[in-house]
Amino acid sequence: MKKFAVLVAAIAAVAFAAAPSARAADTVKIGAAFALSGSIAVYGEGFKKCVDLAVEEINAKGGIKGKKIEIVYEDNKSNPKDCVTAVRKLITVDKVPVIFGPAGSSNFMATAPVAQDSRVVLISAQGAAVGLTRAGDYIFRVFPSDTLQGPHLARLAISKGYKKVPVMYVNNDWGLGLKNAFVDAYKKMGGTVTDLIAYDEKKTDYRTELLRASKGNPPAIVNLTYINEGAVQFKQAFEMGIKTQWLCGSAARAPKMVELAGKAAEGVIGTYPAVPQNTKAYQAFKEAYKKKYGDDKIPIFGDYNYDMVYLTARAIEKGGYTADGIRKALPQVARGYKGVTGDKTFDDERSPKFAEYGIWVVKDGKIQDYKK
Amino acid sequence: MDLLLHLAIVIAIYAVFALSLNVEIGYTGLFNFGHVAFFAIGAYTSALLTLAGFPFSISLLAGLMLAGLCGFLLSIPALKLQGDYFGIATLGFGEILRMVVNNEVWLTKGPMGLPGIPRPELFGLHFDTLPAYLALSGGMALATFAVLAFIVLSPFGRALKAVRDDETAAEILGKNAFRFKIKSFVIGSVFAGLAGVLWAHYATFIGPGDFTLTETILVLLIVVMGGKGTFLGPVVGAVVLIFFQESVRFLRLPPEWTRLLGPLQQMVFGLLLVVFMVFRPEGIVREKGGRRGA
Amino acid sequence: MDSISYYLQTALNGILAGCVYALFAMGLTLIYGVLNFVNFAHGELIMWGAYFLFLFMGEPFGLPLYAALPPALAVTGCLGVAMDFSVFRPLRRANRLTLLIAAMGLSVFLRNAAQFFWGAEVRTYGLEVTAGLRFFGLSLTMPQIAIIAVTILCVTAVYLLFFRSRLGKSMRALSDNLDLARISGIDTRRAILAAWVISAVLAGIGGILLALDTNLSPEMGVINLIKAFAATLIGGVGNLWGALLGGLLIGLAENLGVLFVSPGYKDAIAFVIMVIILLARPYVIIGERSD
Numbered sequence: 010m011k012k013f014a015v016l017v018a019a020i021a022a023v024a025f026a027a028a029p030s031a032r033a034a035d036t037v038k039i040g041a042a043f044a045l046s047g048s049i050a051v052y053g054e055g056f057k058k059c060v061d062l063a064v065e066e067i068n069a070k071g072g073i074k075g076k077k078i079e080i081v082y083e084d085n086k087s088n089p090k091d092c093v094t095a096v097r098k099l100i101t102v103d104k105v106p107v108i109f110g111p112a113g114s115s116n117f118m119a120t121a122p123v124a125q126d127s128r129v130v131l132i133s134a135q136g137a138a139v140g141l142t143r144a145g146d147y148i149f150r151v152f153p154s155d156t157l158q159g160p161h162l163a164r165l166a167i168s169k170g171y172k173k174v175p176v177m178y179v180n181n182d183w184g185l186g187l188k189n190a191f192v193d194a195y196k197k198m199g200g201t202v203t204d205l206i207a208y209d210e211k212k213t214d215y216r217t218e219l220l221r222a223s224k225g226n227p228p229a230i231v232n233l234t235y236i237n238e239g240a241v242q243f244k245q246a247f248e249m250g251i252k253t254q255w256l257c258g259s260a261a262r263a264p265k266m267v268e269l270a271g272k273a274a275e276g277v278i279g280t281y282p283a284v285p286q287n288t289k290a291y292q293a294f295k296e297a298y299k300k301k302y303g304d305d306k307i308p309i310f311g312d313y314n315y316d317m318v319y320l321t322a323r324a325i326e327k328g329g330y331t332a333d334g335i336r337k338a339l340p341q342v343a344r345g346y347k348g349v350t351g352d353k354t355f356d357d358e359r360s361p362k363f364a365e366y367g368i369w370v371v372k373d374g375k376i377q378d379y380k381k
Numbered sequence: 382m383d384l385l386l387h388l389a390i391v392i393a394i395y396a397v398f399a400l401s402l403n404v405e406i407g408y409t410g411l412f413n414f415g416h417v418a419f420f421a422i423g424a425y426t427s428a429l430l431t432l433a434g435f436p437f438s439i440s441l442l443a444g445l446m447l448a449g450l451c452g453f454l455l456s457i458p459a460l461k462l463q464g465d466y467f468g469i470a471t472l473g474f475g476e477i478l479r480m481v482v483n484n485e486v487w488l489t490k491g492p493m494g495l496p497g498i499p500r501p502e503l504f505g506l507h508f509d510t511l512p513a514y515l516a517l518s519g520g521m522a523l524a525t526f527a528v529l530a531f532i533v534l535s536p537f538g539r540a541l542k543a544v545r546d547d548e549t550a551a552e553i554l555g556k557n558a559f560r561f562k563i564k565s566f567v568i569g570s571v572f573a574g575l576a577g578v579l580w581a582h583y584a585t586f587i588g589p590g591d592f593t594l595t596e597t598i599l600v601l602l603i604v605v606m607g608g609k610g611t612f613l614g615p616v617v618g619a620v621v622l623i624f625f626q627e628s629v630r631f632l633r634l635p636p637e638w639t640r641l642l643g644p645l646q647q648m649v650f651g652l653l654l655v656v657f658m659v660f661r662p663e664g665i666v667r668e669k670g671g672r673r674g675a
Numbered sequence: 676m677d678s679i680s681y682y683l684q685t686a687l688n689g690i691l692a693g694c695v696y697a698l699f700a701m702g703l704t705l706i707y708g709v710l711n712f713v714n715f716a717h718g719e720l721i722m723w724g725a726y727f728l729f730l731f732m733g734e735p736f737g738l739p740l741y742a743a744l745p746p747a748l749a750v751t752g753c754l755g756v757a758m759d760f761s762v763f764r765p766l767r768r769a770n771r772l773t774l775l776i777a778a779m780g781l782s783v784f785l786r787n788a789a790q791f792f793w794g795a796e797v798r799t800y801g802l803e804v805t806a807g808l809r810f811f812g813l814s815l816t817m818p819q820i821a822i823i824a825v826t827i828l829c830v831t832a833v834y835l836l837f838f839r840s841r842l843g844k845s846m847r848a849l850s851d852n853l854d855l856a857r858i859s860g861i862d863t864r865r866a867i868l869a870a871w872v873i874s875a876v877l878a879g880i881g882g883i884l885l886a887l888d889t890n891l892s893p894e895m896g897v898i899n900l901i902k903a904f905a906a907t908l909i910g911g912v913g914n915l916w917g918a919l920l921g922g923l924l925i926g927l928a929e930n931l932g933v934l935f936v937s938p939g940y941k942d943a944i945a946f947v948i949m950v951i952i953l954l955a956r957p958y959v960i961i962g963e964r965s966d
Contacts, residue, residue, distance in 0.1 A: 089494055207486070217933050221938065250809055469904065473901070647786075
């Protein structure tokens with residue numbers, strides 16, 4: 010028993026010593042709890058690239074008041090429990106005043122109360138779920154809420170003549186939120202929802218759900234899905250001979266989805282918060298990305314992450330390197346700020362006030378803007 | 382410092398969980414592989430009630446009672462089974478419960494889980510700092526230890542061991558084996574529920590992903606490796622394994638490594654289970670006068 | 676899909692799933708019969724079989740599907756033997772509970788080893804997406820046709836091996852009574868080895884078929900183990916035909932069941948069946964060994 014206790018103490022000492030604090034002198038540390046492993050690592054890796062790009066640019070121009078930014082990355086392993094652990098660790102061990110939150114609305118919403126209670130600013134660059142920021146005034150997002158997207162998707166369906174659709178959606182905060190926003194708007198526009206099918210993420214086989222959705226040969230099916238799930242679903246639907254017009258939200262709009270689904274994704278249409286890509290700012294961003302990483306395929310939500318870094322840097326500059334300072338400064342610096350993704354003014358719920366929605370389509374194996 | 386507090390709290394919670402399972406496995410010979418279900422019932426009951434506005438004392442009690450009741454209801458049909466079939470049936474029950482929790486979104490918010498579970502307030506004390514929570518969970522662990530030790534050292538406990546070792550002989554001596562098993566199962570379930578309550582209010586977030594087969598394997602390993610049928614065994618097991626599992630989270634490692642850490646840990650757990658079964662099924666802390674073999 | 680096709684397709688999916696479960700169950704029940712324990716790691720043989728094919732089809736081997744099949748199955752067979760040699764042989768005399776726990780540990784180890792090498796994401800064999808054949812309003816893809824054909828082949832092969840060969844006779848003798856078989860001069864070592872190879876290869880074939888039809892994931896073993904076990908219980912321990920029947924029944928029950936409950940409960944159906952059978956037949960399990 011004694012030897013054992015010594016071992017325990019030794020390991021504890023090592024671990025304790027190994028964990029540094031953020032009080033270190035000359036860098037401005039910002040935490041990032043991204044999915045670097047697990048099923049949504051494809052998102053986290055993309056975010057990291059864009060965040061790193063922004064940080065590099067800011068540091069090259071002198072950083073924040075002379076100090077360089079350093080991002081402390083924590084892997085959230087693509088599940089809510091580890092997201093909470095990652096955020097907790099950034100708060101208690103690294104003691105950062107602001108954290109870039111995880112992708113996946115449910116993951117983000119699991120961590121929000123932790124950040125709020127500890128009075129640390131938490132920002133999301135891709136959370137679309139309705140009510141994402143309701144945990145408190147330390148929670149922000151730079152990505153528009155789906156309360157704005159639902160009506161656009163409904164309008165798309167109606168305008169193409171689909172008055173009756175079944176709705177498939179991921180059984181989580183994001184899917185539920187968008188589903189509700191869509192259904193409300195769709196009904197108001199005179200549409201009828203024939204079936205509601207919730208499904209779990211990360212499954213390998215969706216044929217039961219697909220079979221049920223395709224019952225009665227509907228001309229269109231609304232599928233609020235993600236990259237991997239969408240790819241599996243479109244593939245299996247294709248194999249089953251289901252011919253229908255797929256209507257999606259923004260989360261599947263990724264080159265990776267098309268890559269995984271192959272020709273089964275051809276013709277899929279969806280709505281997404283449209284960011285005009287022909288602005289000077291966006292082109293500059295694309296150029297810089299290409300220069301650093303060698304290709305110009307901006308990862309999904311990467312542009313929002315880029316803006317998030319810049320906004321945060323400005324907030325730190327204005328309000329100081331404390332959570333409270335950042336919290337107060339963010340709405341001020343965001344007002345009228347035009348990032349690569351547009352006007353980032355916050356509304357009362359610390360979500361972007363303005364968002365435009367476009368329509369995307371998978372045509373000739375590529376994601377393009379849909380022209381009617 | 383925070384790291385050590387976190388470790389101590391999680392160890393205390395798992396000690397309660399393991400001690401509860403030990404009553405069933407170690408003392409009664411009931412290999413309950415669905416024990417995590419009662420952990421989940423305690424956690425969800427207390428979380429839902431506290432989120433709905435009930436005071437912690439009520440939520441805690443409700444969690445314990447519901448876990449115990451479910452244990453009672455499950456035990457009646459399940460205890461007809463022997464040995465490994467009992468294990469598999471209880472495992473099935475545990476998984477079915479998890480799927481229900483995952484699907485009944487209206488009740489449990491399904492895969493989204495319950496965020497924002499408040500830290501408990503009991504007798505006017507608000508346990509929202511780490512040291513405070515350590516006091517709470519540590520206190521509960523000690524209480525559990527004391528209560529369970531009292532139970533197993535009593536004639537009741539000796540009867541349980543008799544039933545475990547040789548049911549027929551015990552019956553001849555006039556002990557109603559079935560009744561004893563049910564009591565043992567309910568006691569185990571109640572304390573598993575307690576562990577669940579403590580966990581939910583510590584982590585402030587629970588989801589169906591917290592109550593999977595992985596948890597079952599972990600607590601089984603703690604009991605089996607620590608030494609079942611003793612009351613120091615599960616505590617030793619909890620200290621060693623939880624330390625190993627949690628402290629690794631706090632090491633500074635580059636992301637390319639962290640994605641491998643999870644599976645690696647689990648591989649070690651699996652290996653440990655196998656190694657102990659082959660070489661030392663009694664566990665680290667051996668039972669006095671106990672027999673070899675599971 | 677109109678109503679009649681909908682129900683027929685559901686039934687067809689049930690049979691397809693059932694064929695795969697039958698392969699799993701036959702492997703599981705074989706070991707259960709010969710060595711008298713539930714190989715909880717059988718699911719990982721299924722999963723690793725599928726991943727071995729993935730391995731041989733990828734870098735650095737780069738073999739096409741048909742060329743990669745023999746090495747993949749061979750290695751899976753070796754894995755089964757290795758499992759026995761390292762874990763179950765030392766425990767040959769232990770009681771069933773110890774074996775079950777050891778198997779659970781092995782299962783965790785193997786499952787996470789796969790995740791270690793290949794990550795947790797869903798993967799595919801990278802075959803081109805093709806629409807299935809259509810007949811009478813039903814759809815049947817190439818992998819699905821393969822499922823039916825291969826299952827028939829395997830069942831025939833197993834039948835020939837078991838009831839028409841000496842090796843099969845030895846295995847059946849072991850099934851009845853291990854000690855008696857030893858005493859009667861049957862080469863138990865060879866029979867046990869054969870049982871593991873067959874069990875593993877059947878699992879591997881099933882896993883590959885399943886992965887061709889759906890996709891690969893490190894978690895694909897566990898849930899299929901439960902289904903295999905449920906099928907084994909239905910058919911009776913050690914009873915190969917029972918396992919076949921049990922597998923088909925579970926497949927049908929699952930797919931028809933989701934016509935009535937939410938698709939999220941599909942996997943639960945097999946669990947519920949398993950628990951009900953266990954609870955409803957507490958004392959006598961058909962084919963229980965005499966030793």
